[in-house]
Amino acid sequence: MGLRRQIRVGSQWMYADEAHRALREALRVMDDEHGEHGGHHQSWIRRYVFSTDHKWIGIQYGFTALCFLLLGFCLMILMRLQLGWPGQPFGVMKLLGATRAPGGILLPEAYNQLGAMHGTIMIFLGIVPLAVGAFGNYLVPLQIGAPDMAFPKLNMASYWCYLPGGLIMLASFLAPGGTAQSGWTSYPPLSVIASQGQTWWLIGMVFLITSSLLGSVNFIVTIVQLRAKGLSYMRFPFFVHAQFVTSFLLLLAFPPLEAAAVLQLMDRVAGTSFFLPSGLVVSGQVLTNAGGGNPLLWQHLFWFLAHPEVYVLILPAMGIVAEIIANGTRKPLWGYKSMVFATVFLGFMSFVVWAHHMFLTGMGTTISAFFQTTTMIISIPSVIILSSLFISLWGGSIRFTTPMLFALAFLPMFGIGGLTGLPLGLAAADIHLHDTYYVIGHFHYVVAPGTIFAMFAGIYYWFPKATGRKLNEFWGRVHFWISFVCINGIFFPMFAQGLAGVSRRLYDGGMQYQHAKQIAAQTNPFMSICAIGLLAAQVPFIFNFFYNAIAAAFGHRDEGLGSNPWGATTMEWAATTSPPLAHGNFEVLPVVYRGPYEYSVPGSEVDFIPQHQPTAIEPAPRGGLLPEKAVAMREN
Amino acid sequence: MDAHASVGHAELEIPYNVHPRPDTGVYNAKLGIWLFLASEVMLFGALFSSLILLRTGADSWPRGYDMLNVPLATFNTFILILSSVTVVMAWSHLRLGNLLKGRIYISVTILCALIFLVNKGFEYSHEFREGRFPKTNNFLAIYFTMTGLHGLHILGGVIVFLYFLGPGAKMWAHDPERYTNRIEVVGLYWHFVDLVWIFLFPILYLM
Amino acid sequence: MEKFLAQFMPVDASEHGPALDRLSANVHWLMLVLFVAWGLYFLFVLWRFNAKRNAKASYHGVQSHFSSYAEAGVAVVEVILLVGFSIPMWSAWTHPPSAASNPLEIRVVAEQFAWNVQYPGPDGIFGKRDVKLVTSSNPLGIDLNDPHAKDDIVTLNDLHLEVNRPVIIHVTSKDVIHSFKLPVMRVETDAIPGMEIAIHFTPKMTNESGTENDKWEIACAQLCGLGHYRMRGQMFVHSKDSFRKWLAAAPPAQTSIGS
Numbered sequence A: 001m002g003l004r005r006q007i008r009v010g011s012q013w014m015y016a017d018e019a020h021r022a023l024r025e026a027l028r029v030m031d032d033e034h035g036e037h038g039g040h041h042q043s044w045i046r047r048y049v050f051s052t053d054h055k056w057i058g059i060q061y062g063f064t065a066l067c068f069l070l071l072g073f074c075l076m077i078l079m080r081l082q083l084g085w086p087g088q089p090f091g092v093m094k095l096l097g098a099t100r101a102p103g104g105i106l107l108p109e110a111y112n113q114l115g116a117m118h119g120t121i122m123i124f125l126g127i128v129p130l131a132v133g134a135f136g137n138y139l140v141p142l143q144i145g146a147p148d149m150a151f152p153k154l155n156m157a158s159y160w161c162y163l164p165g166g167l168i169m170l171a172s173f174l175a176p177g178g179t180a181q182s183g184w185t186s187y188p189p190l191s192v193i194a195s196q197g198q199t200w201w202l203i204g205m206v207f208l209i210t211s212s213l214l215g216s217v218n219f220i221v222t223i224v225q226l227r228a229k230g231l232s233y234m235r236f237p238f239f240v241h242a243q244f245v246t247s248f249l250l251l252l253a254f255p256p257l258e259a260a261a262v263l264q265l266m267d268r269v270a271g272t273s274f275f276l277p278s279g280l281v282v283s284g285q286v287l288t289n290a291g292g293g294n295p296l297l298w299q300h301l302f303w304f305l306a307h308p309e310v311y312v313l314i315l316p317a318m319g320i321v322a323e324i325i326a327n328g329t330r331k332p333l334w335g336y337k338s339m340v341f342a343t344v345f346l347g348f349m350s351f352v353v354w355a356h357h358m359f360l361t362g363m364g365t366t367i368s369a370f371f372q373t374t375t376m377i378i379s380i381p382s383v384i385i386l387s388s389l390f391i392s393l394w395g396g397s398i399r400f401t402t403p404m405l406f407a408l409a410f411l412p413m414f415g416i417g418g419l420t421g422l423p424l425g426l427a428a429a430d431i432h433l434h435d436t437y438y439v440i441g442h443f444h445y446v447v448a449p450g451t452i453f454a455m456f457a458g459i460y461y462w463f464p465k466a467t468g469r470k471l472n473e474f475w476g477r478v479h480f481w482i483s484f485v486c487i488n489g490i491f492f493p494m495f496a497q498g499l500a501g502v503s504r505r506l507y508d509g510g511m512q513y514q515h516a517k518q519i520a521a522q523t524n525p526f527m528s529i530c531a532i533g534l535l536a537a538q539v540p541f542i543f544n545f546f547y548n549a550i551a552a553a554f555g556h557r558d559e560g561l562g563s564n565p566w567g568a569t570t571m572e573w574a575a576t577t578s579p580p581l582a583h584g585n586f587e588v589l590p591v592v593y594r595g596p597y598e599y600s601v602p603g604s605e606v607d608f609i610p611q612h613q614p615t616a617i618e619p620a621p622r623g624g625l626l627p628e629k630a631v632a633m634r635e636n
Numbered sequence B: 001m002d003a004h005a006s007v008g009h010a011e012l013e014i015p016y017n018v019h020p021r022p023d024t025g026v027y028n029a030k031l032g033i034w035l036f037l038a039s040e041v042m043l044f045g046a047l048f049s050s051l052i053l054l055r056t057g058a059d060s061w062p063r064g065y066d067m068l069n070v071p072l073a074t075f076n077t078f079i080l081i082l083s084s085v086t087v088v089m090a091w092s093h094l095r096l097g098n099l100l101k102g103r104i105y106i107s108v109t110i111l112c113a114l115i116f117l118v119n120k121g122f123e124y125s126h127e128f129r130e131g132r133f134p135k136t137n138n139f140l141a142i143y144f145t146m147t148g149l150h151g152l153h154i155l156g157g158v159i160v161f162l163y164f165l166g167p168g169a170k171m172w173a174h175d176p177e178r179y180t181n182r183i184e185v186v187g188l189y190w191h192f193v194d195l196v197w198i199f200l201f202p203i204l205y206l207m
Numbered sequence C: 001m002e003k004f005l006a007q008f009m010p011v012d013a014s015e016h017g018p019a020l021d022r023l024s025a026n027v028h029w030l031m032l033v034l035f036v037a038w039g040l041y042f043l044f045v046l047w048r049f050n051a052k053r054n055a056k057a058s059y060h061g062v063q064s065h066f067s068s069y070a071e072a073g074v075a076v077v078e079v080i081l082l083v084g085f086s087i088p089m090w091s092a093w094t095h096p097p098s099a100a101s102n103p104l105e106i107r108v109v110a111e112q113f114a115w116n117v118q119y120p121g122p123d124g125i126f127g128k129r130d131v132k133l134v135t136s137s138n139p140l141g142i143d144l145n146d147p148h149a150k151d152d153i154v155t156l157n158d159l160h161l162e163v164n165r166p167v168i169i170h171v172t173s174k175d176v177i178h179s180f181k182l183p184v185m186r187v188e189t190d191a192i193p194g195m196e197i198a199i200h201f202t203p204k205m206t207n208e209s210g211t212e213n214d215k216w217e218i219a220c221a222q223l224c225g226l227g228h229y230r231m232r233g234q235m236f237v238h239s240k241d242s243f244r245k246w247l248a249a250a251p252p253a254q255t256s257i258g259s
């Protein structure tokens, strides 16, 4: 355990954190005596439902997003059951109702519904709200030494757009004809002629987009305006940079999707033909719409969002991993500056690669050359970031705590996912791989053992900050190792399937096709078993999480954990443990004196010097003793 | 900020809410509205790009002046430009400390916006009576979508102005500077909405 | 590497296929080298700098610029793959063969959930199509009043090609977006309503042996509705003679639709 700062209160020496606690208690008593104006007298609703405190909003976001993540995973388990054992009845499928799974046998249209919703839920309702809404909200103001977000009410509104958006998505399962079933990409004309659920999906998206826009404006203003004194851009923790760039991506990439969603809504509701060319014949019937539209218009608008969106999924994850690696190796990040520039560059470039998802839509040589080139260029900053993280390990003193395990595993897993993006980015190689399981494998390696592992790392790492309790290490390891093995068991065989040419979104995993049925039969059951194993591996985590969260809610803290259990340098640890809600973050706004990762500074007795600590090397005694006692001991 | 200020009060004091931060030169809401407008540029930019793509891909494209009411739209353009001026007037009077004149100019702005909307309503109902609906052809589809979305932006602005004219103006009593800032921020939004119209008008009606 | 990957991949029966596979193999070499190199480094570091073995971390860490060279190396290899292989290959892929090579022209029209194949017939010209004429026996809406149409040959889920003869396929769709994929030919393109995309390739192998491995297929690679998973067609590559025989035996549109 690191050093605890001491301060003089009146004539007495006290530990700083204890002094803070005492001060807080005194103020609370004062407030109670003075009556109304104290924050404690906010109504329960204002405090816990329509809270404007970024920490509580972060927790709301986090909890909601985790629930959606679990739901998205459960939908996938149903799909994996079908893929592993096509056409077999399963008792759990009956949960979907007789219209979707009569007798427990999943129908093709239901498979498509699950697929579209899995993708949508995971991306828009799971990872983005978790990575940005939860981690970003909770940590960014603390890490930059701000009392809250710049616009607390907007922050609340952002959550309250997200939740209804999510609920509309869920409710769409009840729509006649079921929920959206045209993939998360919702390509028209299929999506335009699809059943009503697609309209709900579009409306849900409009809510989610609004939520993201409110959030991103708030983040950028907060980071630019509320930085603590002394916190220049190059002193930001890497996580803040990641969130900063992410916010710009959300801000500028989402509106085109909003426009696209409006146009598709018009096509569905007002009978326009933005995406419908003339002369469509659907099941033998000539469509009577005016025609003259262009289905590729949707794809351009969609991917203009969705490519930056994938970096929205990965940048916060990289930020979390960078924080934890610096802390767990006890040394500064190597190449911090180049990482920052790489991130900014990545953000810029992500707006000009979108059409690499559309190589096979009749693209000419010039345009394809442009997008192939930008795609190769954008891989370079990722290589730089990842190389820097790898090199940061050299010379470290690596502690294999649970957060570190997840953060370390992120590196090779993201590596596999990123590397397999390269053949996809070369248009000629993409001809054979487009829309196969190779693509599925590629992006799941980045988002599942990549981003999700980073999220787990972050949860284990900052749980003590939010609750004052540490998650159990043993069960953390169990969670990690089983997840690690199973998740590779699911996704690695996908590359073999993809090379074999097995298309994605196949109800039976390819059993109809000559070129696919052999490999599908060989690998799919194994992958599905691994998926079930992965689900099982989440049980210890969920228990660990709820047990400790509930205990903390009842006021049981880990005594002796202190306010900085990992001996970290960044400013979120300068606030008291689990800062009280709706009270601002710091007793006194901190001032920043140095860069974010001053670990193992030569000549320093302790192996970390917090950003906000005035003097680099504190003359205070070690071993957690108060001066009087230290003196007494020396005299003995 | 002293310890008690941050702990004791329910309404948390956010730095640079009213006064600009010295090194960035703006107060929070001003930066916020600029960012929001950047996202709006992307929104309308996407729609304008869609229009161009549809139009260049179309075999034939109706001309706006053949079916739309150009004089009325020209009048509307002037009305909106006028309202942009009155919003600036409102703000400058507030800066001079004159709430009454500020309110008058806000009212004129609202009036202009309402005239615009009423005219738009006439135009729409005329089109409908002529049997011209969004689904008739892609020109009308994009016309109704874009002007409709723009109309919603106007309506949003009206609601915000009404708020600041009525209940929002209470802030003047204890924090006039902040109130003035708010009018400045809505004003920026309002200019943007006008600007969108200034693009929409020639592209839809005249080209 | 090529052999290693080939063990998962379907047979490669087209002229351009091997080059495409080689590109894939080369990228996978790059990926493998990076993965193995960084992977070994990673494992070593985890062992060497474990807190038990290295109690005190070094503030400065690595001082060399090795990683910049590695990054530059990756960039160089990517440029080579891009400029040397991928872009030229794409250029070849988008430029149809000249008329001198006597290409076989075919039109493929996708619909939920089948592949309609249209041959221009002896006159070499596709007949007119009109959506108003679409019926169940005339799924393409071929206009029999057009003299070019009468001799056209229309098949369902049945594509016949001639070995060593370039083929140009015009791909489009009647309803939603599909994707026309011939895994053994390393060919794929989206079938988009309102657009006709021409692709071309030259089959190099026949599949007339009738064995299980010789069953070649058209796959649909783009989600197109509930029947997407079974939207499948067959493909036969004939020798010159047997292709001629097949053509002669196939009923022209006049008889197949007229009935």
Ligand code: HEA
Residues within 6 Å of the ligand: A185, A310, A311, A313, A314, A356, A357, A375, A376, A378, A379, A380, A382, A383, A386, A387, A411, A412, A413, A414, A415, A416, A417, A418, A419, A421, A422, A424, A425, A426, A430, A433, A434, A435, A439, A442, A443, A446, A447, C034, C035, C036, C038, C039, C042
């Ligand atoms: C977080 C998400 C994420 C990320 C980061 C990426 C990153 C990349 N993606 Fe991916 N991609 C998706 C999510 C993501 N992608 C999704 C969701 C889809 C499918 C959407 C759909 O169709 O539904 C997709 C699809 C997709 C396609 C379309 C494929 C197709 O449909 O045919 C392409 C094509 O170019 C592509 C390319 C790339 C490239 C070049 C990168 C590069 O940025 C990667 C750069 C990274 C590296 C090059 C790794 C560097 C690592 C090292 C140097 C160290 C290695 C060491 C060890 C492993 C130990 N992606």
Ligand code: HEA
Residues within 6 Å of the ligand: A063, A066, A067, A069, A070, A073, A076, A079, A080, A115, A116, A118, A119, A120, A122, A123, A127, A182, A183, A184, A185, A313, A440, A444, A447, A448, A449, A452, A487, A490, A504, A505, A506, A507, A531, A534, A538, A541, A542, A545
């Ligand atoms: C962020 C995005 C994301 C994530 C994380 C995942 C995660 C997973 N995905 Fe998915 N997937 C997509 C995005 C994502 N997916 C998309 C976009 C598609 C394409 C859809 C389309 O075709 O349109 C797709 C498609 C897709 C397919 C292909 C289907 C098809 O083409 O027919 C498959 C097949 O196996 C699959 C599997 C999985 C599995 C096994 C996981 C697992 O890794 C899941 C792991 C999940 C967890 C480990 C949950 C953790 C949560 C908790 C433990 C909660 C705890 C709760 C509390 C504490 C309250 N996914």
Ligand code: CUA
Residues within 6 Å of the ligand: C110, C111, C112, C113, C177, C178, C179, C220, C221, C222, C223, C224, C225, C227, C228, C229, C231
């Ligand atoms: Cu047709 Cu999938």
Ligand SMILES: [Cu+2]
Residues within 6 Å of the ligand: A306, A307, A310, A353, A354, A356, A357
């Ligand atoms: Cu992409």
